[in-house]
Amino acid sequence: MQQPNPTPSAGRVLVVDDDPTVAEVVAGYLVRAGHAVDRAADGPSALASAAGQWPDLVVLDLMLPGMDGLEVCARLRERGPVPVIMLTARGDEDDRVLGLEVGADDYVTKPFSPRELVLRVESVLRRSRPATEAPSAPGTLTGAGLTVDVAARRATKDATELALTLREFDLLAFLLRHPGRAFAREELMREVWGWEFGDLSTVTVHVRRLRGKVEDDPGRPRLIRTVWGVGYRFEPDAGAGPEEDRHA
Numbered sequence: 001m002q003q004p005n006p007t008p009s010a011g012r013v014l015v016v017d018d019d020p021t022v023a024e025v026v027a028g029y030l031v032r033a034g035h036a037v038d039r040a041a042d043g044p045s046a047l048a049s050a051a052g053q054w055p056d057l058v059v060l061d062l063m064l065p066g067m068d069g070l071e072v073c074a075r076l077r078e079r080g081p082v083p084v085i086m087l088t089a090r091g092d093e094d095d096r097v098l099g100l101e102v103g104a105d106d107y108v109t110k111p112f113s114p115r116e117l118v119l120r121v122e123s124v125l126r127r128s129r130p131a132t133e134a135p136s137a138p139g140t141l142t143g144a145g146l147t148v149d150v151a152a153r154r155a156t157k158d159a160t161e162l163a164l165t166l167r168e169f170d171l172l173a174f175l176l177r178h179p180g181r182a183f184a185r186e187e188l189m190r191e192v193w194g195w196e197f198g199d200l201s202t203v204t205v206h207v208r209r210l211r212g213k214v215e216d217d218p219g220r221p222r223l224i225r226t227v228w229g230v231g232y233r234f235e236p237d238a239g240a241g242p243e244e245d246r247h248a
Contacts, residue, residue, distance in 0.1 A: 010034040011056030011125050016046040016072065017087065018064055022110075026059060029114040030121065043067025047075055055082060057125055059117070062088040062099060073102045083124045083166045085117070100205040105166045106193075107202075123194055128153075128166050141176035143236040144223050146214060148173050157214055167192065168210045175224065175234035184231040207232055 013030050017023040018041045027037045038053060040046035043064055050058070058076065062069040073084050086099035086107040099107050105124055108117050141148040148155045150173055155162045164172065170192050175183075185203040189195050193202070211218045225233045 010036075012036045012038065012053065013121060014038045014040065014046060014049055014055035014058045016040045016043075016058065016064065016069070017061040018042060019061075022061075022087075025114055026117060029118050033118050033122070035121070043069075043072040043075075046072050050076060050079070050082075054080065056128070057083045057085065057121060059085050059087065059121065060104070062086055070098055070102050073099070073104060077103050077165075081163075081165070083128050085120055085124060087112070097201055097205055100202060101209070103165045103209075124166065127170060127194075141173060143176050143179055143234070146172070146176065146223075148176055162213050164210070164213065167206050168213070171206055171210055172214065175232075179234050179236040182227040182230045182233040188231065 010033070013035050015023050015026050015030070015037055016039075017026070020041070023039050023041070027039055030037050038049050038055065040049050043066060046058070046060070049055075058073075060069045060072060064072065069086060073086070076082055076084065084104045084106075086104040088099065088107060088109055106120055108120060139149065139151050141150065145158045146155065147157075148169075153169055155164055155169060155172060171188070174188070174192050183191070185200045188203050189200065207224060208218075211221045211224050214223055215221045223235055225235050227233050
């Protein structure tokens with residue numbers, strides 16, 4: 001049987017789902033797309049698999065027996081950075097927000113198209129790899145005590161490295177590229193996530209998480225400002241102007 005040609009974003013994917021049918025279908029589509037796949041049916045097995053062979057990305061079911069997907073995601077984050085796509089059987093916004101709050105980079109609601117999930121996986125993997133900048137694009141971005149090395153995917157604040165997720169890094173880099181400009185959440189979703197449509201709470205949660213890592217006082221943010229009726233703006237001169245934000 002002819003083996004699939006690996007895509008440029010091909011990597012090792014850990015699929016964690018207690019439904020063997022779902023896990024088998026997802027794994028099959030990923031393998032046919034050229035990815036190496038490991039499978040786990042519960043949290044402890046997922047953590048053990050990741051410890052033995054660290055994945056490039058994790059597809060993680062939210063509703064796992066015993067240790068749920070939120071706890072698995074949090075424990076993986078303690079061990080090191082890894083992109084996570086959360087699967088949830090429910091469409092409630094609370095579930096999606098919880099997944100994003102613990103650091104999931106993306107989510108897919110069951111039932112889902114396996115082809116769509118593969119596209120999401122490949123999109124996240126591409127963004128997780130070191131970027132190849134266009135000649136006119138700066139490799140290092142700075143502003144308000146923040147420095148972002150785009151190629152190395154490393155961000156610091158006052159020379160202290162920041163522990164950012166994949167999407168948090170992309171969001172910060174994008175805002176640093178466009179200081180002083182206000183962006184609607186729809187624009188940020190399109191430019192940072194590459195989605196033409198989706199749940200805008202994804203942007204809201206990531207802005208809130210990013211503020212928690214780059215602001216001196218996340219409750220009174222001065223770097224990432226809310227522009228009422230528009231969206232968000234990165235303010236390179238953090239001390240200028242009256243405080244605009246009270247809530248994310």
